[in-house]
Amino acid sequence: MIVQVIVDIPAAQVNRTFDYQVPAKWQSIIQLGIRVQVPFGRRQLLGFVVGMDDTTLFSGELKEITGVLDYVSFLNPELIELSEYLAGNLHAFRISVLQAMLPNMLKVKYENIFIINDLQKFQTMTLEFAEQLMYGPEIEFQKLTLEAILPGQLIKEMIQAEVIELEYRVLNQTTHKKIPYLKPLLNFEDMQAIVEKQGKRSPKQVQLLTYYLANYPLMWEEAPLNEVAKRSGVSTATIKSVIDKGWFERQERQVYRDPLANQERHSTTARALLPEQAIAFNAVKDAITAERNETFLLEGVTGSGKTEVYLQLMAHARQRGEAAILLVPEISLTPQMVARVTERFSTGVAVLHSGLSTSEKYDEWRRIIKGEATIVVGARSSVFAPLDKLGLIIIDEEHETTYKQADNPRYHARDVALWRCQYHQCPLVLGSATPSLETRSRAEVGRYTLLKMEARVNQAPLPPVEIIDMTQMAVRETSNEFSPLLKEKIRDRLEKKEQIVLLLNRRGYASYLLCRECGYVLECPRCDISLTYHKHDHKMKCHYCDFQQNIPRNCPQCQSTHLRTFGLGTQKVAETLEELYPDARVIRMDNDTTRRKGQHEKLLKQFAEEKADILLGTQMIAKGLDFEKVTLVGVINADTSLNLPDFRAGEKTFQLLTQVAGRTGRGRFAGEVLIQTYNPEHYVMQFAKQHDYEKFFYYEMKRRHIGNYPPYFYTTLISVSSKNLANAQEKIYEIKANIYNQQSSNSDLLILGPSKGPVARINEYYHFQLMLKYKNKKLVQSQLNEILTASQQDLQQGLRVSIDHEPLYFI
Known part of the structure; x- marks a missing residue:
């Protein structure tokens, strides 16, 4: 047998397959997509099997692979084919694409261990090798050790029978999570006799045995040890003593790490669809049923109920025995979206996003491969989830730039989804209130099917938007953070016990530190950019290379002490809010406050439970969040992204303003939006004020046509x-x-x-x-x-x- 292998060298000279001979001992276990060890020059390298054949065009003597790292493939044939397409289309190395598809657990340094799940069966199946096998206290073998003793076919049979399993153990990090279980070794009569004999001696032991007798036969199989201790009211020391006496046995069982373990779940049922929702649902449903590859653009205003349509479409796909992928653009959107999906589907949902630990991602990937999860929710890389029978892919907020990978390989999740939907002959749904010009233009010419939802679910109108001219505020020398009108509106909402969302798309305390004597601006020594002042950390930070330094007391250039901060950041606005409204409870959400795992969920949960009055943040708070009591949205400085050197600056600003405006008026309370800007007459501000995506689209398309930019080029x-x-x-x-x-x-x-x-x-x-x-x-x-x-x-x-x-x- 001969395999074609992509070796782990991201270089043009080796950006192709290499043929290797497979030794007889591994021929029965080789599969497409598994990782192998191969000799390459003088080195031993990792490689991916991307093809299998009986012949080769190579005229010389083929080398043999020297190791098989997997017994289960983590890349199915579809993803192997997709990697070849993406490498050619993106001008990227194929090895880079293959590695981008996999969870980090399979990229980092690791040690491979075989774990014995059933010792009795293992001993029976390996009887002729008994003298060579030595069982350790954890009943595990190093992979190379076991492979040196047992034939590969026997190892494969034991894995299939779940007698043993291969564990990829990251160095200094446990890969598979295990929890202790307690199993009684006594029968009912013996346990009852011990209780009677013990009498008042060892009361805690008697208490444990009495608990088991009272719950017979429910507790007679093994149960989580900690759960037994909690319910019976005894300590783990008591449990250890009964184990030592031989009354109970301690076992360990492998469990998946559940990234949703701490999430409260309340089951929901499908809601009756409004006419526009029903039209959209039926159009996509027909494509799913007919197994037709069709791309739909679901253009629905904020609050129009796109999520309910997504949920019912995924339910339809699952009823047909098919899988579905739902992509969301930001980690901050994932908690609410995941909650809605898991509340609708109690089982079979996998979550994949950057907020998970390496081990959690690996466990979710394994659940998908085993078919235990058929609905995948997550950010960009979730589009590579190895689902075998895809019936639907949905990309929510499809216009977001986070769907594009910033570094190599620079794929766009939408392009990957288009390819996969064509492969599976299933529909792709692109949802947005403000579609990208490229997507909307394709719908205009009929390449995509346009579905519109122009009414909100609660039948309420879109919130009124008021543009505040900040140039007039500057003339009057009022606060440069808040206009008088915005301050008044915030105070009004606080008195009414309603909630407020404030957007400022710039983190930090101030944009830069300026010397008022000589005009010197403190810059990053590694980048041509000024350092940002972070008051909370008492640091000057570079947002490009993460260089940090303490705040200088004197100007580095003239030694003056007259240093002053200029510009606005979320830290400074939060401080101003505390000064203006000392009784208000403020939550700040930006990259600085959400770096720790779980902080997104924690902060949003606090706001949802009305433990805060004001949610202040960067663009991460602008999309997908749904809080009924938010009745005021304020944009502190709408010009932050408007004048960037980017031909999409106007489009991105309009999308951001429209999205954040949609955070209010979503329930029974009417909403209002205030946008502070120094460019009140700018076409982006005027179209945002009117919530008029249609006019914005045609106006911006004219500008793109004149400038020879996408979608025309x-x-x-x-x-x-x-x-x-x-x-x-x-x-x-x-x-x-x-x-x-x-x-x-x-x-x-x-x-x-x-x-x-x-x-x-x-x-x-x-x-x-x-x-x-x-x-x-x-x-x-x-x-x-x-x-x-x-x-x-x-x-x-x-x-x-x-x-x-x-x-x-x-x-």
């Missing part, structure tokens, strides 16, 4: 970075010259740049970029392949060259 960003400024600059001009020389006569290719990156230096690397705009993807394919091929040699010279198709990040 494809775009590719080529970036070069190096610690040597001259080398980076020389390389980017060399790339442009090569492309231009081969495409000079082609008017369908536009080249912008080279130019410095918006932040010219980040973490001591100088950045230059080149933007290609073109109508035909095949036009630049060969040139981009050449750049990818040369990138390894460039890397050896200290140059990082990257290719990003349809870039969403320019800073």
Whole structure:
């Protein structure tokens, strides 16, 4: 048997399959997608089996694989095929794509251990090898040790029979969670006799035995030890004593780590759908039933009930024995969405997002592979969940930039979902109140099916929006954080015991520290950007490379003590709120307050339980949150993202304002929105005021057409970075010259740049970029392949060259 292997070297020279011979002892256990150890040059490397055959085109003598790391594949044939497509389409190395699909548990250093689940069966099946086997106290074997003694086929049979299992144990970290169980070894009569004999001696032991007798036969099988101790009212020391006497046996049982263990669940049932919801549901349901690959754009205003449509569609897919994936853009959205899914589906739901520990992700992945979870909810990487029979993929808030991977491989979850839905012949639903222009334009020309939901579930109108001109506030020298009207509205809501959401898309206390004597601004020594003042930590921090330093007492340039902070951040606004409204309870949500695991859920739960009056945060609070008593939304500074050097700046700002405006008026209380801006007449502000996505779409499309930007043109960003400024600059001009020389006569290719990156230096690397705009993807394919091929040699010279198709990040 011969296998095609992708080896673990992200380099152009080895970005292909290599054939290896499979020794006879492993031929019965080799599968597509498993990881193997192979000799490569003088090294032993990890590799992925992506093909199997009986012949090879290689004329020389094939090397043999030297190890099999898995007995169960973590990548099904579909994902293997998908990896080949993505590698070619993204100009990425295939090994990088394969590793992006897997949970981190399978990427890091590990040791492989075989755990014996059934010692009696194990001894029976390995009787002829008994003299060579030594059982340790934990009844486990190092993988290499057991494989040196037993044939591979026998190991495979024992795994299938669940006699043993292979555990991937991260060094210094337990991989499989185990909890102790207690099992009685006495029968009912013997236990009763001991109770009578003991009398008043050992009262706690008698108490435990009496508990078991009272609950016979329910407790007679093994039960969680801690649960027994709690219910019987005895200590673990008492339990240890009865184990020592041989009355009970302590066992350990492997359990999955449950990321939802602390979540309160209240089962819900499907609600009656409103007419617009029913139309959308039936259209997608028909596609699921007919196994038709069709992409739907569900454009529904905030509060129109898109989530209920999602839930009923997933229920329909599950009734047909099919799986479903629901993607959400932000970890902060996941708690509420996961709660709604698990309340509707009591079992079979897996959660995958960056807030889980490495071990929790691994356990969720195993549940999916074993078919124990058929509904997957999570962020971007969840689109790779190895579900065998997909009936539906849903991408909520499809316009969000977080669906695009920022580093290599730079895939977009929507493109992966389109491919997988075509593979399974099932529908894809893209949901949003403010779809991306690319998605909406495809619906306009009929490539996607447009479904609209223009009414809120509670039949209430969208909240009125008032634009506040902050230039007038500056003239009057009032507080630059809050206008008088916003302060008055906040006070009014606090008196009514209602809740408030305030958005400021900039964390920290102040944007920068300025010397009033000489004008010096404290900058990051590694990046060409000013440091942000964080008052709580008493630090100056760089939000690009995470450089930190203490706040200087004197100006580094002129030694003056007249240093002053300028600009706004969430920390400073929170402090101002405490000064203005000392009795108000404020929750601040940004990257600084939500770094610890579970903080998103904890803070949102506090707000949901009305333990806080004001929720202040960055864009993470703008989407997907549903709190009935929120009657006021205030945007502190709507211009934060409006003037960025990004052709999508207007679109992103409009989407953000529309989304945060939708957080109010969702229940029986009417809502109101105040947007503070220094550009009140800007078209984005005016369309946001009217909640008019349609007019915004057509206006923005005209601007894109004039500028030759997506969706009228494809775009590719080529970036070069190096610690040597001259080398980076020389390389980017060399790339442009090569492309231009081969495409000079082609008017369908536009080249912008080279130019410095918006932040010219980040973490001591100088950045230059080149933007290609073109109508035909095949036009630049060969040139981009050449750049990818040369990138390894460039890397050896200290140059990082990257290719990003349809870039969403320019800073």
